Amino acid sequence: MAGATAKLNSYRTGPDERGHFGSFGGRFVAETLMPLILELEAAYTEAKADPAFHAELADLHTHYVGRPSPMYYAERLTEHLREKAGGKGGAKIYFKRDELNHTGSHKINNCLGQILLAKRMGKTRIIAETGAGQHGVASATVCARFGFPCEVYMGATDVERQAPNVFRMKLLGAEVHPVTAGHGTLKDAMNEALRDWVTNVESTYYLIGTAAGPHPYPAMVRDFQSIIGTEARAQILEMEGRLPDAIVACVGGGSNAIGLFHPFLDDETVAIYGVEAGGHGLDVYNGHAASLTGGRPGVLHGNRTYLLQDADGQILEGHSISAGLDYPGIGPEHSWLKDSGRVTYVPATDREALEAFQLLTRTEGIIPALEPAHALAHVARLAPTMDRDQIIVMNLCGRGDKDVFTVGKLLGFDL
Amino acid sequence: MTPSTSRDPHPAARPATRIDVRLAAVAAEGRPALVTFITAGDPDYDTSLAILNGLPAAGADVIELGMPFSDPMAEGPPIQASTLRALNAGQTMLRTLDMVRAFRAHDAATPIVLMGYYNPIYIYGVDRFLADAKAAGVDGLIVVDLPPEEDEELCIPALAAGVNFIRLATPTTDDKRLPAVLANTSGFVYYVSILGITGTASADASRVGDAVARIKRHTDLPVMVGFGVKTREHARSMGAEADGVVVGSALVNAVRDSLDAEGRATAATVGAVTALVADLAVGVREAHVAA
Numbered sequence: 070m071a072g073a074t075a076k077l078n079s080y081r082t083g084p085d086e087r088g089h090f091g092s093f094g095g096r097f098v099a100e101t102l103m104p105l106i107l108e109l110e111a112a113y114t115e116a117k118a119d120p121a122f123h124a125e126l127a128d129l130h131t132h133y134v135g136r137p138s139p140m141y142y143a144e145r146l147t148e149h150l151r152e153k154a155g156g157k158g159g160a161k162i163y164f165k166r167d168e169l170n171h172t173g174s175h176k177i178n179n180c181l182g183q184i185l186l187a188k189r190m191g192k193t194r195i196i197a198e199t200g201a202g203q204h205g206v207a208s209a210t211v212c213a214r215f216g217f218p219c220e221v222y223m224g225a226t227d228v229e230r231q232a233p234n235v236f237r238m239k240l241l242g243a244e245v246h247p248v249t250a251g252h253g254t255l256k257d258a259m260n261e262a263l264r265d266w267v268t269n270v271e272s273t274y275y276l277i278g279t280a281a282g283p284h285p286y287p288a289m290v291r292d293f294q295s296i297i298g299t300e301a302r303a304q305i306l307e308m309e310g311r312l313p314d315a316i317v318a319c320v321g322g323g324s325n326a327i328g329l330f331h332p333f334l335d336d337e338t339v340a341i342y343g344v345e346a347g348g349h350g351l352d353v354y355n356g357h358a359a360s361l362t363g364g365r366p367g368v369l370h371g372n373r374t375y376l377l378q379d380a381d382g383q384i385l386e387g388h389s390i391s392a393g394l395d396y397p398g399i400g401p402e403h404s405w406l407k408d409s410g411r412v413t414y415v416p417a418t419d420r421e422a423l424e425a426f427q428l429l430t431r432t433e434g435i436i437p438a439l440e441p442a443h444a445l446a447h448v449a450r451l452a453p454t455m456d457r458d459q460i461i462v463m464n465l466c467g468r469g470d471k472d473v474f475t476v477g478k479l480l481g482f483d484l
Numbered sequence: 485m486t487p488s489t490s491r492d493p494h495p496a497a498r499p500a501t502r503i504d505v506r507l508a509a510v511a512a513e514g515r516p517a518l519v520t521f522i523t524a525g526d527p528d529y530d531t532s533l534a535i536l537n538g539l540p541a542a543g544a545d546v547i548e549l550g551m552p553f554s555d556p557m558a559e560g561p562p563i564q565a566s567t568l569r570a571l572n573a574g575q576t577m578l579r580t581l582d583m584v585r586a587f588r589a590h591d592a593a594t595p596i597v598l599m600g601y602y603n604p605i606y607i608y609g610v611d612r613f614l615a616d617a618k619a620a621g622v623d624g625l626i627v628v629d630l631p632p633e634e635d636e637e638l639c640i641p642a643l644a645a646g647v648n649f650i651r652l653a654t655p656t657t658d659d660k661r662l663p664a665v666l667a668n669t670s671g672f673v674y675y676v677s678i679l680g681i682t683g684t685a686s687a688d689a690s691r692v693g694d695a696v697a698r699i700k701r702h703t704d705l706p707v708m709v710g711f712g713v714k715t716r717e718h719a720r721s722m723g724a725e726a727d728g729v730v731v732g733s734a735l736v737n738a739v740r741d742s743l744d745a746e747g748r749a750t751a752a753t754v755g756a757v758t759a760l761v762a763d764l765a766v767g768v769r770e771a772h773v774a775a
């Protein structure tokens with residue numbers, strides 16, 4: 070097992086030049102796309118070394134997105150969980166508030182970086198896949214801002230359960246293609262986006278929404294999302310004078326999580342938790358979307374990573390209450406962080422997420438997205454086991470406006 | 485893990501395979517080859533095996549047998565649907581290999597190339613897969629999502645096992661990249677004549693001729709042209725520009741059109757496919773005259 074090997078000097082040096090994080094990652098794509106992926110890698114390497122690229126991105130972060138996002142001490146939630154712990158334990162809970170970003174989630178961080186890259190590369194058309202619709206909205210937003218036509222692939226099931234976001238994308242001028250293949254969720258949308266890309270390689274930039282796909286996407290999306298962890302680290306040092314004891318984020322494809330985690334990976338005293346969608350429970354076949362804790366390594370969508378699949382290597386659809394976590398894969402760096410033992414991955418069920426959603430709404434007046442509600446479900450388990458002077462930072466990566474209809478239905482409200 | 489060599493260490497030493505022998509024989513006839521694709525297990529195992537068994541007599545020179553995968557990223561609606569029919573009928577990797585074995589029991593000459601995506605092979609286990617495929621009588625592999633950058637995964641072990649690894653070259657594979665794509669390719673080169681997925685557009689033959697000529701400047705291997713070859717007329721015009729044509733979506737559509745309202749095979753299913761193959765076989769023979 071990789072976890073048993075000697076401790077690494079740094080967990081922050083991957084991937085290698087072929088896009089491998091240990092045995093994960095890589096470039097498993099059709100030949101038509103391969104030249105494009107090499108071109109993208111070259112363009113990104115060049116942009117990364119260009120101060121003007123970073124300056125433009127930083128300016129947009131400040132004036133368009135509203136960064137840095139606040140670090141917020143959730144005092145009432147902390148006290149609530151302390152009471153539940155019988156007044157003994159109960160860590161202090163902080164939220165990194167990326168739900169306050171323009172467009173309502175962390176997805177905009179990645180979209181701005183990639184749209185600037187698409188512009189540098191002279192591309193004239195943007196395509197994207199989306200699950201919850203947050204990445205679709207963020208993509209449509211940056212396309213409106215930079216004057217690109219935008220087409221978004223979205224599973225037909227998700228189109229239905231995330232209707233407000235579909236309307237937002239349309240308002241922003243994007244074309245939304247419902248995908249009926251498979252079960253009409255995120256993986257099917259990604260297949261369809263890849264099919265569009267091989268058909269329109271020359272004009273089109275594929276704006277992937279999470280830290281997955283073929284190299285260089287996992288590393289590039291991580292870099293664009295790492296602003297979350299970089300800010301969080303500086304903010305908590307300033308507010309508390311020390312590093313947190315634990316950091317927590319939900320993992321769908323893994324972009325908000327790797328964005329928070331990456332700047333902390335070499336801080337040995339910081340425990341790191343990634344929370345997967347446990348759906349109906351890990352013991353229910355095809356009833357969850359927990360690739361890391363309930364799947365095994367395979368190859369899909371351009372990389373080797375943990376996948377939900379059957380004994381014959383056919384990919385399962387999975388299930389989650391949250392459209393943004395309903396993906397049978399996971400970014401390859403997370404697979405490596407799991408096997409290396411640096412990050413602990415745990416599931417939270419639909420029911421736990423729904424409870425956490427309501428808890429946060431009532432104690433702090435913040436309606437979270439269902440995705441970070443999974444992270445919160447684990448925080449609610451974790452905090453009472455920790456001391457009062459310990460600190461947890463959780464990435465509150467999205468706001469819940471998009472989910473109120475789904476939640477209302479589940480709670481029996483007629484909206 | 486396989487040791488990382490990025491080149492087939494003994495390319496010249498490999499003995500001729502069934503693919504090499506068959507394509508040389510077809511070339512000696514002075515006509516392009518007809519390569520036919522069907523999905524293993526579509527619409528069910530028995531019907532699919534009957535189709536497979538009927539292909540050589542109908543005029544197929546080489547058979548590509550699709551290994552169904554839940555997420556066929558490079559396929560258009562016809563092969564997506566065909567894959568789903570096969571999976572819904574219970575097709576697995578073991579049953580696909582069984583089909584090849586059953587075919588080989590009475591046909592020792594027609595080459596079979598398994599075509600698909602890497603994950604089902606990876607999960608079956610690369611070494612076990614190569615051993616079982618070779619023993620069943622498989623001659624070559626086409627794995628869509630294994631570009632030369634990932635040659636250590638399957639390509640190098642396949643060559644060592646005496647199985648041809650056939651690579652796709654596409655309109656985006658420029659002269660700079662072609663040598664890398666061809667380096668470990670054997671059997672033949674599959675030229676994807678359009679930018680896009682299977683079962684959609686067709687290229688025009690003159691462009692295909694230029695592309696094939698470009699590839700031939702880099703290799704002595706036969707070049708087969710696929711994507712968008714649907715009719716006898718395509719087989720003739722595209723065939724005249726290459727060493728052979730690959731037909732897939734049109735054949736799986738023939739399966740689809742022959743099914744009953746519940747999606748089950750009918751008495752017409754096998755004949756629908758073999759009749760189309762026979763028609764295409766006339767096309768490649770007309771290309772001989774046209775060329």
Ligand SMILES: Cc1ncc(COP(=O)(O)O)c(C=O)c1O
Nearest residue numbers: 203321322323324325393440467
């Ligand atoms: C608010 C929110 N959080 C999390 C996710 C999951 O994606 P990732 O794991 O890449 O952060 C999504 C995806 O749509 C999302 O909208």
